[in-house]
Amino acid sequence: MGQLDGKIALVTGGAAGIGRAIVERFVAEGAQVAIADIDGEAGENLAQGLHGRAVYCRLDVAIESDWTDALKQLKARLGPLTCLVNNAGISTAGSIANTSEETWSRTLRVNTTGTFLGCRHAVAEMREGGGVILNISSARGQRTSSGQIAYCASKAAILSLTESVALHCGENALPIRCNALCPGIIDTAILAQTRRLLGGGEVAEARLAAMQPIGRLGQPAEVASMAAYLASDQAGFVTGAVINVDGGFRIRDR
DSSP: OOTTTTOEEEEETTTSHHHHHHHHHHHHTTOEEEEEESOHHHHHHHHHTTTTSEEEEEOOTTOHHHHHHHHHHHHHHTOSOOEEEEOOOOOOOBOTTTOOHHHHHHHHIIIIIHHHHHHHHHHHHHTTTOEEEEEEOOGGGTSOOTTBHHHHHHHHHHHHHHHHHHHHHHHTTOSEEEEEEEEOSBOSGGGHHHHHHTTSHHHHHHHHHTTSTTSSOBOHHHHHHHHHHHHSGGGTTOOSOEEEESTTGGGOOO
16 A cells, blocks of 8 residues: 555656656555656656556646646546646756846746646646645755846745645635645756766765755655655645755755
């Protein structure tokens, strides 16, 4: 018996990185999962390796019609949605001095508007049967950086959005919980650019590790473990919460 037996989840950005780890953990815990991603090849390959417990559906989170189509596919292939993980996102660099309006808009469109659309559709889908929404923010949404202005702002907005959705569901007696996860520096492909900027090799690894008081990078599976708990009935009294899986990144004093 897994802690997610009977759950039907959709994970955005589910074909790689943290999203892939969440998909794999949810399946291992008994859920059926729709892998929602713009990378069709990676999504299909992952689904095929999960022995009929997962399906792939194309979803660009910034396009509302894609949400409608993806949720129709999920209901037809797996059943009604009971858990949404808004994980898809992009990381962009730039300060107030050199970030273009195009970069700003694109970052917020994917990270923040994509999460907003997911929450809106999930609340509509789950208002009768109930369920869970989990928004993947970032410790950078709590501890900002001058060099990632658009990314930090987009992730900070997700935290307020999460609390607003949780309040709405509570105030309207909807059986839906909404929480946010804030990963720290997680060892995924998205770090490739950062590693290059830090000089690569052991120097880059040491500098990245030192950004967490715990002294190492996080692993996608560690984020997925907390996601599985928050999606489970064991977390039934948890809503509007922000949970950090960041090795202490938010509280570091240097």
